[in-house]
Amino acid sequence: MEFLGVAISLALILLTLVYVSRRRCDVGGAKLPPGSFGWPILGESIEFLFGKPEKFVGDRMEKYSPAIFKTKILGEKTAVICGPKGHKFLFTNEHKYFTAFRPHPMQHLFRSYQGKGAQPQPQPAQTQRADESKIIRQPGFLKPEALTRFLGKMDSITRHLLETHCADKEVAEVYPLSKTITLTLACHFFLGVNNPERIARLVKCFDDVTVGMHSLMLNVPGTIFCRANIAAAAIRKELITVIKEKKEAMAFGSPMHDILSHMIVVTDPNGESVPELEIADKMMGLLTAGYSTVATTITFLMKYIGLSSEVYEKVRAEQMEIAASKKEGELLEWEDMSKMKYSWNATCETMRMVPPLQGTFREVLTEFNYAGYTVPKGWKVYWSVSTTNKNPDYFKDPEKFNPSRYDDGESPPPPYTYVPFGGGPRMCPGKEYARLAILTFLHNVVKSYRWEVVDPNEKVEGDMMPEPQKGLPILFYQY
Numbered sequence: 001m002e003f004l005g006v007a008i009s010l011a012l013i014l015l016t017l018v019y020v021s022r023r024r025c026d027v028g029g030a031k032l033p034p035g036s037f038g039w040p041i042l043g044e045s046i047e048f049l050f051g052k053p054e055k056f057v058g059d060r061m062e063k064y065s066p067a068i069f070k071t072k073i074l075g076e077k078t079a080v081i082c083g084p085k086g087h088k089f090l091f092t093n094e095h096k097y098f099t100a101f102r103p104h105p106m107q108h109l110f111r112s113y114q115g116k117g118a119q120p121q122p123q124p125a126q127t128q129r130a131d132e133s134k135i136i137r138q139p140g141f142l143k144p145e146a147l148t149r150f151l152g153k154m155d156s157i158t159r160h161l162l163e164t165h166c167a168d169k170e171v172a173e174v175y176p177l178s179k180t181i182t183l184t185l186a187c188h189f190f191l192g193v194n195n196p197e198r199i200a201r202l203v204k205c206f207d208d209v210t211v212g213m214h215s216l217m218l219n220v221p222g223t224i225f226c227r228a229n230i231a232a233a234a235i236r237k238e239l240i241t242v243i244k245e246k247k248e249a250m251a252f253g254s255p256m257h258d259i260l261s262h263m264i265v266v267t268d269p270n271g272e273s274v275p276e277l278e279i280a281d282k283m284m285g286l287l288t289a290g291y292s293t294v295a296t297t298i299t300f301l302m303k304y305i306g307l308s309s310e311v312y313e314k315v316r317a318e319q320m321e322i323a324a325s326k327k328e329g330e331l332l333e334w335e336d337m338s339k340m341k342y343s344w345n346a347t348c349e350t351m352r353m354v355p356p357l358q359g360t361f362r363e364v365l366t367e368f369n370y371a372g373y374t375v376p377k378g379w380k381v382y383w384s385v386s387t388t389n390k391n392p393d394y395f396k397d398p399e400k401f402n403p404s405r406y407d408d409g410e411s412p413p414p415p416y417t418y419v420p421f422g423g424g425p426r427m428c429p430g431k432e433y434a435r436l437a438i439l440t441f442l443h444n445v446v447k448s449y450r451w452e453v454v455d456p457n458e459k460v461e462g463d464m465m466p467e468p469q470k471g472l473p474i475l476f477y478q479y
């Protein structure tokens with residue numbers, strides 16, 4: 001009886017809160033976008049996180065407006081801007097109306113150095129996502145010159161790992177393999193680390209952090225967020241050791257080819273070096289950004305190529321021509337990458353079918369009007385690849401995997417409809433690195449193997465970042 005009374009009171013309080021929050025929809029006469037803030041406190045986070053994110057967006061575009069709708073996700077009032085016009089508005093008004101924003105779980109996971117108790121400060125949030133971006137956009141990093149230097153190494157690491165993990169094996173799970181390869185490459189390029197045991201320890205931790213970036217901030221044992229926090233602490237500990245080792249090596253004149261070495265020597269305008277914990281967090285942010293997206297793309301690329309002998313043959317023909325132009329043991333070079341046109345089209349089509357990253361957030365700097373609605377200052381804005389990538393108005397037969405749709409001579413997708421790397425000033429700075437890593441993998445795998453996907457209907461899990469439920473087992477046949 002007592003329980004029933006408490007339950008009824010709680011229900012009444014919740015209903016009142018919903019009513020009040022809905023009454024506040026239109027503030028000061030401004031016409032807010034249509035939509036719902038959902039439940040008090042939680043908003044619509046559960047639907048956003050535990051349904052398919054593209055379904056979340058698609059359903060609401062249909063129900064409220066194909067241009068813009070409001071919601072409350074991950075603790076923030078959010079306007080979701082949709083379609084090519086929305087993408088254009090967002091990508092061309094960066095700094096004027098928008099600044100970068102990371103959801104709170106991400107801020108928490110990547111900002112341990114902000115103070116005791118690791119509580120992130122709410123206000124500088126908008127600058128936080130910019131941090132890794134600032135480092136990575138520094139002149140020199142991830143520019144063709146640096147990537148060209150690294151390409152041979154990328155090729156030999158990929159070749160070696162493929163041999164180790166696939167030769168003499170009939171079945172291999174592609175997702176764990178591609179994660180090991182991409183994390184090994186990222187550790188090498190960003191940190192100058194190439195110890196396989198250390199990398200193996202990190203893979204599991206990065207998986208937990210990646211999943212926790214978009215989760216409910218419930219830090220109790222057993223939750224996704226709690227696991228992510230434990231993993232972030234383990235990565236940080238490992239990175240602090242790496243930083244100390246690197247400092248020592250640098251003191252003995254070791255060359256500085258990686259991003260970590262640069263972070264160690266860089267100073268602020270007062271001549272202060274960056275504290276070790278801060279370097280660790282920033283490197284963790286960079287590694288996370290550059291790791292799972294590439295691994296996901298490789299995984300689904302293997303799936304789609306494995307399901308189409310026509311696509312396989314075309315990719316193999318292109319790659320074998322490049323291989324035939326090389327002497328025994330000669331590694332890939334920059335010019336080779338520009339010859340991989342069809343292979344890149346297959347990669348682009350994979351990212352259209354399964355976007356490695358659904359979308360990102362911004363914070364509103366100044367109130368603005370869009371599509372007849374007002375979005376107030378301080379709200380968050382979310383954009384998503386899924387508002388255009390499978391729309392038949394822009395992609396004929398959208399469910400069909402068809403790399404030839406990007407061929408020269410075909411009409412290209414209309415502007416702002418194909419945006420797997422985002423756009424405008426915040427467009428992914430790792431795009432070129434990702435292209436090289438994926439094509440290098442494809443070159444090596446197709447040269448040595450044919451393959452068959454064990455379960456073509458394997459379920460795809462994951463919210464913002466998709467993954468195959470069973471790791472995509474594949475039957476490999478070596479030539």
Ligand code: HEM
Nearest residue numbers: 132133289290293294356360420421422423426428430434
């Ligand atoms: C297939 C691989 C990848 C995909 C699909 C991808 C996609 C994206 C997307 C959609 C964004 C958001 C852009 C926006 O908010 O407008 C982004 C941002 C970012 N990406 Fe990537 N990415 C990939 C690989 C990488 C790699 C390899 C790195 C690092 C080497 C990287 C580093 C970053 C960083 C630092 C940002 C934040 C940029 C900023 O806020 O200014 N990404 N990426």
